[in-house]
Amino acid sequence: MTCPAVLRIIFGDDSDSRKLPLVSGLPATVEELQTTIKTFFQLAEDFRLQYMDSDFNAFMNLTDMSDVQDKGTVKVICMTTMLPEEPTVMLYPVDPGQLNPHPTSPPETSPDSLLPQTTSSLASSSSDDTVHTSTPHSSPQVQLSKCSCWPKIFVVPKFSYEAELELQLKNDEFERDGAYFNPGPKLKGQILDGLAQEIMKYTKYPKDYQCDEVAEALTRAHPCLGQLGNRTGFWGWKQSLKYKLQNYRTKLGRLGDPEIRVNSLKHKRKGQGKAAASIKKPRKAEVHYIPLHPKGETAESLEEERVSILSEMKKRFNEVVIKTKMEKTFSLRRLEIVDERPMIEDFKDRWPALFQESGVNDEFMRITTKPLLSKFFAQLDHFSPKLNSLFKSKGGAKGQKMKNILAVYDECDEIDAKRECVLKSLIIYLNEDPASLVKEYLATAIEDAENDLAQTVMCIFVVRGGDFPDNIWVVIEGVKVLSNVRSVIVAFALLFGLIYALDLSYPDNLKYTFEFVQKVLMNMDGHKLNVKIQQLKMKMFI
Known part of the structure; x- marks a missing residue:
């Protein structure tokens, strides 16, 4: 049985020191000691540790637990860094009658006017004539910042x-x-x-x-x-x-x-008379599953905003206004998709702004607080060399299929084509069929593609050849939800985002591929992995 130990923990200067009892003895690793300190003293910020070195009689960075003894002294160094503030441009509505072509001196400002506006003042000052600039979750009306991802280390709150x-x-x-x-x-x-x-x-x-x-x-x-x-x-x-x-x-x-x-x-629907039947809850690491309506808004007022989006879609160069209205109506959209489970075709008619590349990317950010395209491509590019070496080392018929695909990878210079090769090899490696994800047709067989589309649950259609660039569609429930996508790999990423936006399950014939993307590449809820994916992940990090 390990002997209990105790450490002196210093925060900042020597004037703030506290005792840390370790009933089970000293931890085996520095990471375990950090977790114990963070939990025991309920620290929220990141930090590193230093120990008192007997040779120099000074604090040194702690890298090995052999440097820490019972009744020793450890110092906590916070790693909070001050990031430079991003420049903010604030645009205000201007009465055209007050415009002056001649430059004038700026109006005088009082010290109070330099203070940040409150949420209520910002909300009351916005109108249809105001041009909004925003980033995901920055709109004061949406109030999504109360939720966040599950922490790596849960900190016990203070009680009474x-x-x-x-x-x-x-x-x-x-x-x-x-x-x-x-x-x-x-x-x-x-x-x-x-x-x-x-x-x-x-x-x-x-x-x-x-x-x-x-x-x-x-x-x-x-x-x-x-x-x-x-x-x-x-x-x-x-x-x-x-x-x-x-x-x-x-x-x-x-x-x-x-x-x-x-x-x-x-x-509950008929036949689901138990409270535990068909529970609708986050199953793919969604952070904002069904948020509350914005302050001061009702379902009726948000429905009016939805209708206004349809008219805004007819205007040119109106992306900023549409994005702001989509953020504002996020709660109404989520409640509709989760509670009512509408048909995809009907939902697309009601929310056309969602079925665009920017709309899918923004909606994924609202739901998961993570960027879709940028993170997916960054992670895929990061792991591609290791994945390619694993794919090439595979033997048998499956290995030969992957080698044929990777031969195209070595010959082409276009980045999206390389990513597509990695994706198809990954699908084969996980014992799934790339043909169930991507269906390819020649331009002369466009009618066959249209006929197959109605029978398709979830797939990417590629029409190649002819005098025009490849035409790529994303199809869900027989509906062409996205058209003229620039590449297959972008279409796959957008399909992944639409699964979140429409609260769909992963297709059974590609569930391991999508689970790998979610839990390994996107690093969302990767605590429990399928055996296939767990083995692949272990090989990737060797």
Whole structure:
């Protein structure tokens, strides 16, 4: 059994030093020590560690745990960097009657006018005559910044003063005597309430491994709450947390939370009389699944905005206004697609601005908080050399297919064509068929393509040859959702984005390919991988 240890942790200068008890002894790695410090002291920012070196009598960077001894001193160095502020251009509506062709001196400004505007003032100042410049989630009306991706390290929140005081006393007693603490119903309820509220900042339907991380973080932050009689030491807290989350979701549903209400019994279809049947929840690492309507907006007012987008689509050089209105109506669009499950053709008629390259890219950013095209291409290019070497080392009939495709990769200079070769080889490597993703036709057989289109669930159509460039379509449910896409690899990325935008499942004949893109390339919810993908990922990082 490892001997307990204790460390002196210094924050900033020597005036702020605290004691870190380590009941299980010193961690095996520096990363484990960082996690313990971050959890125990509930630190949010990133940091590095230094130890007191006996040779130089000064703090040195910690790279190996052999430099740390029991009752040693470790210093926490925050790595917060100040990024330069991006220049902001603010455009205001101007009365044409007040325009002056002659330059004038700028108006005088008071100190108060230099302060950032509040959300309410910005919202009230916007109108149809105002030109908006925005980035995803920057619009004050949308208010999506309250949600974020699941953290790499869950930080236990602060509880009430009384709860923190009692836990601190019990932690001291545990450090001294090794006595575990079984909190009473009131204190346990406060702890579970605090954890549930913190979890809701990230997801309303946490997965099993996420509940494990929360319960483990709680027992690391407060060792006295550990539990005997089970392998993990926090199994009881995990089960209690799941029950608390169920009750918490019930309260949110009664208050009108849209993500909870879509799963109430009154919203179930005939034959789904149980609350747990066909739960609609994020399954592909969506961050904003069904957000609340913007402040001051209703379904009726957002429907009017949707109608106005149809007229804005008829104007030229109007992308900025359309993007702003699409951001504003995001909650209405998500509720419609998740709750009503409309036909793709009907949904395209209602939201035509979504079915463009920029529309798909922006919608993916709103849902996942990650850029679609830029990250997908960057990650694919980064891993392409390693993937190609794995593909070329494969033998048999499958290996020969990949080598034939990669021969085209070596000969062509066009980057998108190279990416397409890597994608098709990846599909073959995962025992799936590239022909189920990309169907190619000659220009003389365009009628055959049109006939096959109606029978297609999800695919990319490529019409090659003739006097014109290749015509590439993205087809979903027999509907041509995107046309004249510039390359096959771009069409695949947009298809991936549309699966999120339309809340669709991955097609069964390509589920491993899409899962690889999501969990490995895009690094979204990569905690649990299929065996095939896990083996490929391990080979990629060797």
